[in-house]
Amino acid sequence: MSKDDAMKNHSKVPFQYRIKVKGCLNQEWEHWFDGMAISHEGAYTSLKGKVADQAALHGLLDRIRDLNLTLVYLEHLKNTT
Secondary structure, eight states: OHHHHHHHHHTTEEEEEEEEEEEEOOOGGGGGGTOOOOEETEEEEEEEEEEEEEHHHHHHHHHHTTOOOOOOOEEEEEOOO
């Protein structure tokens, strides 16, 4: 497989991310964050799930901004596919 073919195949694999924000979002927000799992750690909310590409990631970050939530961190997780 050529390097270009490998890059094309890699770009089709969704990436796993964990996003932590200050504040508490309940499970009803999962649909607004493209089905990312929502969990709570005290005064913080973690969103974890697959993100199709960089454009989708930016869309999630835009939603966090639009809700006026404070972004604590963004973590790229190792893919398990």
